[in-house]
Amino acid sequence: MLFSWLIDDDGKDTATMRAAVYREFGGPEVLGLEQVDLPKMSQNSVLVRMRAAALNPADHQLQEGLGEDAMDTIFPVIPGWDVAGVVERVGPGVWELAPGDEVIGYVRSDVLHAGSYAEFVAADVGAFVRRPRGMSWEAAAGLPLAGLTAYQAVDRALAVRAGETLLIHGAAGGVGSLAAQIAAARGARVLGTASPANHDYLRTIGAEPLEYGDGLLDEVRFRAPDGVDAVLDTAARGGLDIIPRVGTAEVRVATITGLHPLARPVFARLDRAHLESLVDLAEAGRLGVRVAATYPLEQAADAQRALRSGHSPGKIVIVP
Numbered sequence: 001m002l003f004s005w006l007i008d009d010d011g012k013d014t015a016t017m018r019a020a021v022y023r024e025f026g027g028p029e030v031l032g033l034e035q036v037d038l039p040k041m042s043q044n045s046v047l048v049r050m051r052a053a054a055l056n057p058a059d060h061q062l063q064e065g066l067g068e069d070a071m072d073t074i075f076p077v078i079p080g081w082d083v084a085g086v087v088e089r090v091g092p093g094v095w096e097l098a099p100g101d102e103v104i105g106y107v108r109s110d111v112l113h114a115g116s117y118a119e120f121v122a123a124d125v126g127a128f129v130r131r132p133r134g135m136s137w138e139a140a141a142g143l144p145l146a147g148l149t150a151y152q153a154v155d156r157a158l159a160v161r162a163g164e165t166l167l168i169h170g171a172a173g174g175v176g177s178l179a180a181q182i183a184a185a186r187g188a189r190v191l192g193t194a195s196p197a198n199h200d201y202l203r204t205i206g207a208e209p210l211e212y213g214d215g216l217l218d219e220v221r222f223r224a225p226d227g228v229d230a231v232l233d234t235a236a237r238g239g240l241d242i243i244p245r246v247g248t249a250e251v252r253v254a255t256i257t258g259l260h261p262l263a264r265p266v267f268a269r270l271d272r273a274h275l276e277s278l279v280d281l282a283e284a285g286r287l288g289v290r291v292a293a294t295y296p297l298e299q300a301a302d303a304q305r306a307l308r309s310g311h312s313p314g315k316i317v318i319v320p
C-alpha cells in the first residue's frame, strides 16, 4: 500500500510511507528502502505526493558526512532537496496552494533529516511554486536546485546582460546547462566547456561548445578576441586559471564549487521569485532540463552511483 493511514492508541491518525533512507554516513551502499513515518507538518507546511525527485551532487556529498561542520543530522536521513509532485494536504495557514495542485519545490532544510527520496515530502509553502506547464515530472524535478543556482549566478552574481559574452565551465551539467539557457534567453553569447559527447547538446541550448584542456585558452581568445565579460565555473577543473588571459579588464567571475580568490562564490538559496522566473522561462520554451535516467525509489542507491560517475548526460531522477 502506498499510503497507509493508521489510528494509534490515542486516537490520532498516523501514517507511513516508503522512502530511501540512511542510518549512517557513507556511499550509495548505506541507502536502503524503508517504511517510515510521514513527515511532520506545521501550520504553514505543504505535504506533496512525490512524482519525481531529482538528484544533486550535494545529496551524496552530505550523505558522506561532508556537511557535518555546517548542518546537524538526525538519523535516519531521507536525502534529496528537489521534488515535483501533487499537493496532498496543506497546513491551516496555507492559502496559496490546495490539494491537487501540481508543484515543484526546493525542500532544503538546515537539518539533514527529511528529504525528497520518498513518497511524500513536507516543507514550508514558500519552498513550492507551480509545475511548469508542458514540462514532464522528471524534468520539472530537476529545475529547483540547479535552476536557483544557475539563476542566482547569472542574474545576481554576474548580472549578465544582452550582448555580453559568458564563458561557462561545465556547461553541460545540471547547473551549467541551465545557466547557459538563462544567459542565452537574455541575449548573451555563451561559450561553454564540456566533454566532446556533450557538444551537440550544447549547440541545442544555444551555447558554443569548447573542449576542456590545453587548447582552451587559445580557443577562447580566438572566439572572443576582445575578452569574455563574465565567467561561471561549475566544474572545478582549473578553468578559472585562464581568466586573466581571456577576460576583459572588468571581467566578472563566479563559482559554485567553493571559494576561489578571483571569483564570487554562489550558494543556492531559496527565493520564490527566482523559482517563479525559472517556471516562466520554462513555460516560454526558453529553459529545458535534460533527463539522463530515471530510477524507481527502491533503486535510489543505483541512481546515486550513476550521478557519482560525474558525466551523466543530464539529471538523474527518482520516481515512486
Ligand SMILES: NC(=O)c1ccc[n+]([C@@H]2O[C@H](COP(=O)([O-])OP(=O)(O)OC[C@H]3O[C@@H](n4cnc5c(N)ncnc54)[C@H](OP(=O)(O)O)[C@@H]3O)[C@@H](O)[C@H]2O)c1
Binding pocket: 056, 057, 058, 145, 146, 149, 170, 171, 172, 173, 174, 175, 176, 193, 194, 195, 196, 198, 234, 235, 237, 255, 256, 257, 258, 266, 267, 268, 309, 310, 311, 312, 314
Ligand atoms: N554552490 C551551490 O549552491 C551549488 C549548487 C549546485 C551544485 N553545486 C556544485 O556544482 C558542481 C556541479 O553541479 P551540477 O549539479 O551541475 O553537477 P552535474 O550535473 O554532475 O554536472 C557537472 C558537470 O561538470 C562536468 N565535469 C567536468 N569535469 C568533471 C569531473 N572531473 N568530474 C565530474 N564532472 C565534471 C561534467 O560535464 P562533462 O561530462 O561535459 O565534462 C558534468 O556534466 C558540483 O560540484 C556541485 O556540488 C553547487
